Amino acid sequence: MIKHDLYLYFMDKFISLDIPLDKVLELAENKPLELFELVKDIIENEVGQVRDVNVYEKYFDPRNLDVVIEYFIRCNLGELSFKIIYSKDPAKALNKYYEYEKRVKS
16 A cells, blocks of 8 residues: 655645545545644744635645645745645655646646
8 A cells, every 4th residue: 555644845844744634635625724724833833823824726636646735824924835745755746736836827
């Protein structure tokens, strides 16, 4: 069985998270802002209070079961991005997401 892991990618770091896949997929599809609530404390420990959060983009690769959700937050440092990644290879999933984003946004 292929092992997949959940990560918070924030401030150029992959931070391992312990949230079950079924919960991640359900929240990613239907309630992505509730998924943010599960990592809010980690983010606020780095940047202080988050005043606003928005989902920017969602990416899903069904063949490799890679999920990337990008959020933008507003805090005292300004507007920052973070991603929640579910993948056996989060760096590769992140690169695939960036390629997808270039295609979609151009």
